Amino acid sequence: MNSILLEKAPPPSAAPPPSSDAQEDQQLVKRARTGEMEAYDELVRRYQERIYATIYHMTANHEDANDLAQETFIKAYQALKSLKGDSSFFTWVYRIAINKTINFLKQRKNKMHMSLNDLDFNAEHDSDLVALISEKTPRREVNLIELQEKLNAAMQKLSDIHRLVVALHDVQGMSHEEISNIMDCNTGTVRSRLFYARQQLQAYLSDYLKSPRAPLRKSLIS
Numbered sequence: 001m002n003s004i005l006l007e008k009a010p011p012p013s014a015a016p017p018p019s020s021d022a023q024e025d026q027q028l029v030k031r032a033r034t035g036e037m038e039a040y041d042e043l044v045r046r047y048q049e050r051i052y053a054t055i056y057h058m059t060a061n062h063e064d065a066n067d068l069a070q071e072t073f074i075k076a077y078q079a080l081k082s083l084k085g086d087s088s089f090f091t092w093v094y095r096i097a098i099n100k101t102i103n104f105l106k107q108r109k110n111k112m113h114m115s116l117n118d119l120d121f122n123a124e125h126d127s128d129l130v131a132l133i134s135e136k137t138p139r140r141e142v143n144l145i146e147l148q149e150k151l152n153a154a155m156q157k158l159s160d161i162h163r164l165v166v167a168l169h170d171v172q173g174m175s176h177e178e179i180s181n182i183m184d185c186n187t188g189t190v191r192s193r194l195f196y197a198r199q200q201l202q203a204y205l206s207d208y209l210k211s212p213r214a215p216l217r218k219s220l221i222s
Helices: 019-033 037-059 062-078 089-108 127-133 144-157 160-171 176-183 187-210 215-221
Strands: none
Touching: 019 037, 019 089, 037 062, 037 089, 037 160, 062 089, 089 160, 089 176, 144 187, 160 176, 160 187, 176 187
């Protein structure tokens, strides 16, 4: 089965911090360790939007995402002394956020919501699906809400780990290397998880498109 490619240009807020910012982070961490709250407030300001966005894409709930983001920075502050001097605060705090979110999902079994606009399907793999979501076709609005629901349902079927790698790579725009650092695994594992998740999403949506009972299918062949 051909895989659907979900390549997406990384948004500015999702890109890893440049080396100059990383060096500034290290200085802020040193100051925060001495009890200087202004320094830690600056670290929070730098990364709170990225942390919140990642958590929201995993929980689909603004209130939960806000609470988990706050808990993440509280835990990070409490554990700040355990961060090695040459380690990246960006990667470290992301890992804390992800671990807290995965634990939360296991307990609450919350649902994942992804927008169709977050996905850029490659036309060479599924012409019907691409025709539906392409901005250049009048068929985009035909039963788009129903397809959105199917996509959300497909995301819910993925494990937390596979859901996470899709959110980080295809929504947040992170590289395989950055994700491997955050998830504490090698890039090969990241790629395999991403491939599996895409295969599962494609299979679910392809079955829907091929179903003769689906209103979407009828509109595409009429």
